[in-house]
Ligand SMILES: [Zn+2]
């Protein structure tokens with residue numbers, strides 16, 4: 001996605017398109033591997049010298065509040081970020097730490113019937129060993 005297109009998306013979601021927000025959202029779109037704030041900071045630091053880890057956290061907060069990205073908490077105590085906001089589940093491999101996306105279908109997820117509750121987001125987290133690591137054992 002071109003910077004101008006990213007600026008348009010940010011504006012549509014009521015966000016002021018700062019240099020940091022543009023760079024971070026673009027990075028997440030181009031790297032759909034659920035990076036942490038520290039990884040994003042390290043990768044963007046050379047092109048955004050004025051950027052601090054705090055700025056990255058603030059920009060991620062704003063993007064998440066606007067619904068442009070989601071926070072993935074498949075690993076206890078660690079926040080990963082995802083620009084794919086449609087419903088999908090996450091599998092974290094305990095060996096290689098990769099986080100994989102998988103679709104949520106009526107077959108692998110059952111929505112509880114909560115009378116009077118409005119479900120706005122749904123997460124499904126799994127951990128285990130991925131096929132690559134399993135075949136290497
Ligand atoms: Zn693995």
Ligand SMILES: [Zn+2]
Nearest residue numbers: 082084090101
């Ligand atoms: Zn994901």
